[in-house]
Amino acid sequence: MDAALRQVEAAPAPPPAFPREVPIQYGAALLVLVLVAAPLLPVLLQSLLDGALYDDEYTLTLANFARLARTSGFGQVLLNTVILAGLTTIVAQGLGTIAAILFGRTDMPFARTLGELFLWPLYLSALVLSFGWYAVYGPSGYLTLLWPSVLGDAPWNLYSLGGMAAIAGVSQAPLAYIYCLSSATLTDPSLEEAARVSGAGTGRTLWRITLPLMMPAIAYSAVLNFTIGLELLSVPLIFGDPAGITVLTTFLFNNGISSPRPDHGLVATAAALMLAVVCFLVWLQNRMLGNTRRFITLGGKATRPRPFRLGMLRWPIFALALLYILAAVIAPIGMLVLRAFTSFLSPMIPLSEVLTVSNFVTIFDYPVYSRAVWNSFVVSLVGGALATALIGLIAVIVHRSEFRFRNALHYLALFPRAVPGVVAGVGFFYAFALLPGLGVLRNSIWILVIAFTMRFIPTGIGAVAPMLLQVSPDLDRAARVQGADWWTTSRRIVLPLMRPALVGCFTVLFISFFKEYSTAIFLFAPGSEVIGTALLQLWVQGEVGLVAALAAIQVAVIAVCVAAVRGLFGVKLHG
Amino acid sequence: MADLVIEGLTKRFGGVTAVEDVNLHVADGEFVTLLGPSGCGKSTTLAAVAGLDRADGGRIQVGGTVYFDAARGIYRPPEARSCGLVFQSYALWPHMTVADNVAFPLSLRKVPAAERRRRIEEVLALVEMERYAGRYPHELSGGQQQRVALARTLVYQPAILLLDEPLSNLDAKLRDRARAWLGELRTRLRLTTIYVTHDQIEALALSDRIVVMNGGRIAQIGAPQDIYERPADPFVADFIGTTNFLPARVVTSAPEGGRALLELADGQRMEVQADRAATAGSRVTLAYRPEQMRIADGATDGGAVLKTRITSRAYVGGLWQVGLDLAGAPLRLETRQPPGGEELHLWLPEAGGILFRGGADVAA
Numbered sequence: 059m060d061a062a063l064r065q066v067e068a069a070p071a072p073p074p075a076f077p078r079e080v081p082i083q084y085g086a087a088l089l090v091l092v093l094v095a096a097p098l099l100p101v102l103l104q105s106l107l108d109g110a111l112y113d114d115e116y117t118l119t120l121a122n123f124a125r126l127a128r129t130s131g132f133g134q135v136l137l138n139t140v141i142l143a144g145l146t147t148i149v150a151q152g153l154g155t156i157a158a159i160l161f162g163r164t165d166m167p168f169a170r171t172l173g174e175l176f177l178w179p180l181y182l183s184a185l186v187l188s189f190g191w192y193a194v195y196g197p198s199g200y201l202t203l204l205w206p207s208v209l210g211d212a213p214w215n216l217y218s219l220g221g222m223a224a225i226a227g228v229s230q231a232p233l234a235y236i237y238c239l240s241s242a243t244l245t246d247p248s249l250e251e252a253a254r255v256s257g258a259g260t261g262r263t264l265w266r267i268t269l270p271l272m273m274p275a276i277a278y279s280a281v282l283n284f285t286i287g288l289e290l291l292s293v294p295l296i297f298g299d300p301a302g303i304t305v306l307t308t309f310l311f312n313n314g315i316s317s318p319r320p321d322h323g324l325v326a327t328a329a330a331l332m333l334a335v336v337c338f339l340v341w342l343q344n345r346m347l348g349n350t351r352r353f354i355t356l357g358g359k360a361t362r363p364r365p366f367r368l369g370m371l372r373w374p375i376f377a378l379a380l381l382y383i384l385a386a387v388i389a390p391i392g393m394l395v396l397r398a399f400t401s402f403l404s405p406m407i408p409l410s411e412v413l414t415v416s417n418f419v420t421i422f423d424y425p426v427y428s429r430a431v432w433n434s435f436v437v438s439l440v441g442g443a444l445a446t447a448l449i450g451l452i453a454v455i456v457h458r459s460e461f462r463f464r465n466a467l468h469y470l471a472l473f474p475r476a477v478p479g480v481v482a483g484v485g486f487f488y489a490f491a492l493l494p495g496l497g498v499l500r501n502s503i504w505i506l507v508i509a510f511t512m513r514f515i516p517t518g519i520g521a522v523a524p525m526l527l528q529v530s531p532d533l534d535r536a537a538r539v540q541g542a543d544w545w546t547t548s549r550r551i552v553l554p555l556m557r558p559a560l561v562g563c564f565t566v567l568f569i570s571f572f573k574e575y576s577t578a579i580f581l582f583a584p585g586s587e588v589i590g591t592a593l594l595q596l597w598v599q600g601e602v603g604l605v606a607a608l609a610a611i612q613v614a615v616i617a618v619c620v621a622a623v624r625g626l627f628g629v630k631l632h633g
Numbered sequence: 634m635a636d637l638v639i640e641g642l643t644k645r646f647g648g649v650t651a652v653e654d655v656n657l658h659v660a661d662g663e664f665v666t667l668l669g670p671s672g673c674g675k676s677t678t679l680a681a682v683a684g685l686d687r688a689d690g691g692r693i694q695v696g697g698t699v700y701f702d703a704a705r706g707i708y709r710p711p712e713a714r715s716c717g718l719v720f721q722s723y724a725l726w727p728h729m730t731v732a733d734n735v736a737f738p739l740s741l742r743k744v745p746a747a748e749r750r751r752r753i754e755e756v757l758a759l760v761e762m763e764r765y766a767g768r769y770p771h772e773l774s775g776g777q778q779q780r781v782a783l784a785r786t787l788v789y790q791p792a793i794l795l796l797d798e799p800l801s802n803l804d805a806k807l808r809d810r811a812r813a814w815l816g817e818l819r820t821r822l823r824l825t826t827i828y829v830t831h832d833q834i835e836a837l838a839l840s841d842r843i844v845v846m847n848g849g850r851i852a853q854i855g856a857p858q859d860i861y862e863r864p865a866d867p868f869v870a871d872f873i874g875t876t877n878f879l880p881a882r883v884v885t886s887a888p889e890g891g892r893a894l895l896e897l898a899d900g901q902r903m904e905v906q907a908d909r910a911a912t913a914g915s916r917v918t919l920a921y922r923p924e925q926m927r928i929a930d931g932a933t934d935g936g937a938v939l940k941t942r943i944t945s946r947a948y949v950g951g952l953w954q955v956g957l958d959l960a961g962a963p964l965r966l967e968t969r970q971p972p973g974g975e976e977l978h979l980w981l982p983e984a985g986g987i988l989f990r991g992g993a994d995v996a997a
Contacts, residue, residue, distance in 0.1 A: 077710075532724035538711040539683050539718040540738040540789065550737070554728050 079544040083461040086451050090470050093512040097485025098477065100492055101333065104326030111322060111488055122327040129324065131304070139305040141219055142226070142294065143287030149227025150283045153382075154234025155269075155276055160379055162239045163268065165365045167376050173235075175383045178391070180232035181616050183573040185292035185593060186609045187229045190390025191216060192296070193397050193606065200393055204405045217301035222293045228386045229293075230286055234279040241275035242268070247364060260366050278346045285339040288332070289478035291576040296597065306332055307480045307576075314484055314580065326488070329481045340476040391613065397606035417607035427604065429585070430592035431611060433503050434572055437588055441507035442567040448511065449518035449567075450560055454548045456519075457526050458534055475516045482513055483580030490581075501583040509581055510571045517570055518563045525559035526552075565623045569616055635696030635792040635825060636661045637682070642691035644677050651677040653849045655691070659793075662823040666836040669846035670872065675829045678846075679795050682827065683718045684711035695792050717791030721798040723782040725770035731757070731781050732766040738789040756788040759818075776807045787822075794826040800835060812838060833873050837861065845869050863908070867989050870920045877926065877964040879919040886913040893988075895919065899960035903937035906984040920987040923967050929978035936982045943977050 100111060105123075109116040126132060160166055161173035179187050194201050195216055202214075215221050249271065253263045291307040299308055306328060314325040368375055397403045400412040421427040455461050456468040474482070486509045490500045499505050529552065537547040553560070575590025582591045589612050596605045637659040644652040652674040659665045667675035680686040682693055684700065687708055693701040695716075700709050725734055732753055739749045757763040760780040770778055779799055786794065800808045800815075816839050819826065830836055836843050837857040845852045845860060845868075853865040864870035867878065880898065887893035893911040896902050911917060929938040941964065945956035953971045957964040957979065966979070 530722060530724065532720045532722045533726055535683075535685050535711070536718070536720060536724035536726075536785075537737070539685070539714075539716055540785070541712045541741045542737075543710070543712050546741065551726055555726070557728075 077543060079459065079461075082451075082545060083455050083459060086448070086455055087461070087463055087467045087470075089448070090452060090467060090515070093508070093515070094470055094473050094477075096489045097482045097509070097512065098333070099485075100488035101326050101329050101481060101485045104322055104488060105330040107323060109323075111326075111492055122323040126324055126327045126331070132309075135304050135306060135309050138219065138298075138303055139288060139307075142222055142290070142298075142305055143284050145219060145223030146226040146230060146287035146290070147280050147284045149223055150230040151234045151276060151280050153227060153231035154236075154279065155238050155272065157231065157235045157379075158238035158242060158272070159264065159268065159366075160375065161235075162242050163366055164368050164375075166368060166372060166379065172379055172383055173239075175387055176235060177232045178387050179229045181569065181620050182229075182391070182613060183292065183575065183590070184226060184229040184290060185296075185575055185590065186394070186573070186612060187390060188225055188293050188296045189593075189597075189605055189609050190394040191225050193393040193403070193602075194389050195221075198404075200403060200405060201389075216297050217303075218297075219303060222297050222303075225297070226287060226290055226293050230283045233283055233286075234276070237275040237279040237282075238272050241272050251364065264366065274346070278343060281339055281343050281346060285336055285343070288336060288339075289480065289576070291480055291579075295594070307478075310480050310484060311579070314487075322488075325484060329484045332478055333476070333481050336478050336481075337476040394606050395610045395613070397603065398610040401603065417603040420604060421607050421611075426587065427592055427596075427608065430587040430589050430608070433506075433587060434589040434612075437503050437506050437510065438568045438571040441510055441571055442564050444507065445511040445514060445518060445567050445571075446560055446564040449515060449522055449563055450553060450556065452515070453519060453522045453526050453556075454552055457523065458531070458548065458552055459544055471519055472516045474512055474514075477513070479513060479574070479576030480580070482509055483577040486512075486577070487580045501586060503586045503588070505581050506578055506586065506588060509577050510574055513574070513577055514567055514570050518567055521563040521566050522556065522559045525562075526556055529555050562623065565619055569619055572615060572619075573612060635698075636663075637793055637825060637827070638692070638694045639678070639682070640692040642678060642681060642688055642693065644674075644681055644686060644688045644690075651849055652681070652688070655846075655849075655851055657844060657851070657854070659825055659827065662825055664819055664824075664826045664828065664839060664841045666828045666830060666840040666843045667846055668830060668833065668836040668843050668872070669852075670831055673846040674849040675831075675846050676797060677849075679718075679797055679827060679829050682793075683716045683795055684709060684714050698792075715792040716795055717786035717789070717793070718795040719779075719782045719786050719797065719799045721801055723770075723778045723799075723802075725778055725781055725785070727770050729769075730766065731762065731768050731770070731773070734770070734781060735785045735788050738785065742789060752788055756784045759787065760784045775803050776811055779803065779811060783818075792825070794824045796826065796828045798830055799828075801830070801832070815839060837873070845872060847872075864920070864987065867918060867920065870987060870989075875923050875965065877921045877923065877962075879921070879959060879962050879964070881917055881919055883911045883913050883915050883917055887911050892983075897939070897960040898962075901939050901960060903939060903981065904983065905937070905981075905986055905988065907988050909988050909990070911988060916991055918989045918991065920989065921964075921981060921985075923965055925982055925985050926964070926966055927980050928966070928968060928972060929980040935984075936980050939979050939981065941977050941979045943972065943975060946971055 104111045106118050106120070107116045108119045108121060157173070157176050161169045161176065166172075191199075193199055195214055196202065197217075216225070250263055250267050253267045258266065289307065290305075291311065294303065294305045294308045295311065297303075298305060299312075304312070310325055310328055310332075313328075314320050314322075393403070398417055399415065400409070401414050401416060402412050421431070452467065452471050456464050456471070461467070477485075486505065490496050490505055499508075533555065534547045534551055537551045538544075542550065573590065575588075575594065578588050578591050579594060582588065587595070589608055593605055593608055596608065637657070639655055639657040642652055642655040643650070655674070655678055657665070667678060669675050677686065681688040681701070682695075688701060688703065690703045691701070692699070692703070695714070698709075698715075699705075699707050700714050701707060725731075726737070729737070735753045735756060736749060739752060744752070753766070754763065757766055760783055762777060762780050762784060765773060765777060765781075770781070773781065779802075783799070800811050803811055812835055819839060828835075828839060837860075840857055842854060843857055843860050844854050847868050853860060853869045855863075860869065861873050864873060867876075870876045871878075881895040881903075884894040884896050884902065887907045887910065889907065889910045891907055891910075892904055893907040894902060894904050895917065905919065939959060941957040941959040943955060944958050944963070945954075947954045947956075948971075952967050952969060955966045955968060955972060955977070957966055957977060959979065964979070966977075
């Protein structure tokens with residue numbers, strides 16, 4: 059036996075002159091480069107041209123910028139954009155911080171359950187939430203109609219900057235909540251206990267210790283929410299446009315898509331402007347956080363510090379929190395689902411007379427709508443799987459190889475965070491119009507798969523990287539020493555070990571692809587509609603019942619996904 | 634099996650030189666230990682041999698195969714070398730069973746299935762783990778994981794075996810057993826082995842030769858007994874075993890092996906047999922092992938008796954550890970009976986102490 063082990067094996071083969079990791083690594087890096095550059099270059103180029111990008115003759119010029127500045131009302135557009143993003147941030151940060159303290163740090167009854175419900179807007183698109191709010195608080199909304207009979211005219215108006223900021227704020231508050239909560243759970247509880255022991259009461263400890271410790275999280279998520287507020291398309295499109303309030307995203311949409319004669323120079327210049335601003339804000343976020351995760355995946359359980367005692371206020375505060383959850387989350391979603399199952403919804407008419415499934419029947423009878431649902435599933439399932447494969451490969455190259463340009467690749471892969479959905483939409487639209495031979499793709503759902511993949515690479519990396527960093531590098535080193543090259547090691551050791559993270563990544567991408575609309579509305583064509591674009595089309599046609607039914611389908615699918623993943627893996631998904 | 638030649642190995646991390654000009658020849662079948670405190674460059678040297686780190690200068694050759702040669706621009710990636718490396722963390726793949734872990738290197742070498750099964754069985758029997766073939770790593774104890782890691786490395790018959798602190802993750806009792814087992818395996822297999830550790834007992838018990846490293850350089854190479862009895866400098870003396878250092882001044886010169894008269898800081902004088910030549914007037918440091926010193930009991934045969942002050946007493950089970958102050962130098966003495974009083978007469982042998990030139994720069 060020992061003799062067998064002592065046999066001398068032949069000298070190892072010399073290393074190949076051209077290892078096979080070279081084409082794999084360079085290929086992946088090139089693919090990411092093309093994906094990220096494809097929408098950006100045409101936008102930047104078009105902003106500097108006097109004619110359309112696809113014309114034969116054009117000259118480089120800065121005239122577009124001057125023209126944009128002179129465009130009447132553009133100053134108002136910029137002002138509206140900043141006000142809306144600012145108000146949204148204030149609402150989101152206020153709600154999120156209070157929620158983090160109430161649900162995370164006090165002995166309020168049912169804090170956990172309310173905290174879970176508070177997160178729900180995050181899983182839905184702002185588009186769906188807008189429809190929900192419309193159904194409750196819109197001009198013919200359930201509560202708006204109910205209100206006057208009791209208390210006179212309803213005091214709210216969704217068709218205003220304040221109304222839009224309320225919806226957007228509620229939809230983005232979960233982000234502030236998550237960041238503040240994770241900061242609170244990571245803080246050493248003895249810091250608060252020390253204050254209590256030194257004689258500070260609940261209020262003083264909160265104000266002097268807890269809140270200041272949360273400040274970095276509040277500041278970071280504020281910049282994040284401001285950025286998302288700038289990029290927001292759905293809320294201004296639904297409530298701003300009818301009231302004549304235009305922001306940058308709707309300006310791009312109206313001039314680039316809806317207009318019969320699009321002014322490409324103007325659109326591209328506005329898009330480039332937006333890109334520059336968001337790039338700056340993302341850079342600011344990175345500086346503030348010191349790391350590059352805009353999309354975070356919380357996992358594991360941190361120890362909870364001792365909760366603050368609310369004393370006599372326990373139940374009154376609970377009632378207020380419950381009222382908020384009911385009014386801002388449960389009522390809109392519930393009313394939307396209810397609207398889907400009725401022909402008409404009004405407090406004046408008994409529910410039993412209007413209950414029907416005809417909305418769903420219509421959706422599945424008309425090929426346009428059923429195709430949108432089908433396309434959404436295909437794009438999310440197939441596209442999500444392809445994107446997961448690409449993201450897994452990127453993560454392994456960036457974190458587990460000696461690839462020369464791995465840092466550059468990492469930067470490149472995270473760059474789409476700085477590309478707003480509407481800008482990506484405009485950019486891919488130009489790119490596919492420009493490049494010959496891609497016409498086939500242009501009218502298919504694959505253009506959406508490509509654009510969505512580019513958009514959500516950073517989200518996927520955020521879901522995969524933390525787990526990959528937890529896998530000890532000794533595990534791949536052991537395989538290398540035993541004679542496996544980089545690719546064999548990645549395939550047989552690293553990627554199998556990452557399986558849970560890859561499943562998590564796929565789910566996050568599935569949900570993101572399923573609810574995405576802002577990029578899609580620039581890219582879809584007859585035949586390649588998805589739920590998001592169909593929702594907007596139906597909305598324009600005034601088919602509120604069908605909108606509700608389609609939105610209800612989206613809500614149901616996402617709810618099943620979130621529940622399944624949380625049940626299976628115990629991970630929280632955000633993104 | 635093959636021999637290992639390391640010439641002028643140098644590795645820098647940024648501005649820090651982790652390994653500087655390391656030269657070492659390990660003969661075919663020899664078991665050599667790299668010993669030193671953390672950060673001494675021993676693990677960096679091992680990683681350079683395995684190919685996990687690319688060194689900045691020097692040459693590494695195993696058998697007839699050049700693994701690395703900075704001058705000729707040769708660098709073989711780890712998979713093109715024929716090293717077996719057992720990691721400190723064992724690095725067993727958690728998604729594979731014990732048998733699958735061991736089979737992995739064989740499948741890379743396209744060993745036919747029947748032969749593969751035979752070799753897996755054989756190597757698992759060698760490490761006494763044949764009953765655990767179907768288990769997953771997390772179902773094994775630390776000692777069992779270590780055996781599987783070794784089996785996974787032995788199964789493909791590497792040219793040299795590299796062991797990176799394989800016992801350091803085991804608790805004290807288990808470590809003693811594993812060390813004895815490893816020693817037994819070593820005598821049976823006679824593999825060319827580089828063993829990295831910071832534990833002097835492992836090094837002394839297992840090695841043919843020990844390489845003591847300090848600050849990225851080799852401080853001394855020698856057989857275990859050489860290193861212990863004739864350390865090359867105060868660092869080695871201090872690192873291997875407990876050592877008491879006594880600074881002194883030479884009063885009368887002596888050639889190598891001659892008798893020199895020394896004076897301590899407080900004026901006490903003693904005569905010793907100098908293992909190195911000593912010149913009058915120069916500063917020296919005298920090193921003694923605790924077991925070489927004892928309480929003077931009247932007879933002063935072949936040694937010096939010095940007056941010391943007692944600074945501490947501690948019972949450590951069976952023995953008393955007595956802290957002494959001799960002319961400002963702290964000493965540690967082990968004795969069966971606790972001494973009484975404030976002062977103690979200490980007997981030091983004439984021969985056996987080691988004379989180093991210069992002051993000792995190590996904390997005793």
